[in-house]
Amino acid sequence: MSLGFSALPPIKPNRTIRGASAILLPFLYDGEIDWKSFDAHLERTAAAGLTPAVNMDTGYVNLLTPEQQIDVLDRTVGVLGGGPFIAGTFVPDASGMAFNLDAYAAAAEQITSRGGETILFQSFGLTHGGPAEIVPRYEAIGERIGDFLAFELTSDLAKFGKVYSLETFKGLLAIKACVGAKHSSFRREPEWERLKLRDELRPDFRLMTGNDFAIDMVMWGSDYLLGLSTFAPELFARRDRKWAAGEPGFFELNDELQYLGRYAFRSPSAAYKHSAAQFLHLRGWIESDLTHPDSRQRRPEDAAVLRECAARLGVLNEAGCVGCEEG
16 A cells, blocks of 8 residues: 555654765776775765765675675775774575575674674575565574674665565564664655654664665655765765755755766666766776676766766866865
8 A cells, every 4th residue: 555645754854864885896997806996985985974885786796706705895994994884795596595594694704803784685595485484584694693784675786686575674673683774675665664664663773775766765764875875975975964954955966966866777777886987987086987897887978978967966077077075
């Protein structure tokens, strides 16, 4: 049943928004990882006041080797020097395979031993079945690893992704070790339903929107962990401060960022990583606009539209990239 306007969760003005940003993993023209640009983007994101999130979809976690995933974690710790970060656990499997608790525990240990916060990527084994099967798997993970973040991911972004029923989400709320969840259905209504349930049952639960088509979900009480914010972390931080201060300029900046998001995440949505690489290359923040070789690609011609977006956001002038003030 659809929610009527009167049934929506209330807008929460002047709220301090907790922002996290999925870090793009950039590549060089020779196909190697561009570690120098990765390090700089980590620093830039943290300096803006957002929590960096590594080994996410934006960082090609499902395409990296286990060794590359560890390299990302070690670089993150080295750059942030003990600062907070989120990292994804990815357990590869295929449809019909059983839930692999040991693999999740081992992947989470790599993160927690380095001081990071774990977010659990879905797998076919984790998401198979209904609430009575799925929720106990999360409970078992919590018993093994302690606190974690859950993740609902649209299959538009990953074939192993699944958006749970509201009953399953209610079960996650009841798990003490599950301290939050990223919701990436790309739809408002399921997230509104989750916000209402969260506010009623567990107000301290951190619900993070992953809806890059509706980044204003923060108005209703979502925090965020977005791929779009990797395009301009300092502008997301500025937008968030405007919301906390009650400044109407929140809406204009949000609109411009959403204009960028609607274009970058258009179908096929999984190709947004290439849009991010094109945009960051235009800004002069990474050495090339190349992506992981197994990632979906955009057209080179997209750079013209992204340049317009950058100009509308004030990060380019007629001469090209001028950079943004940080913060």
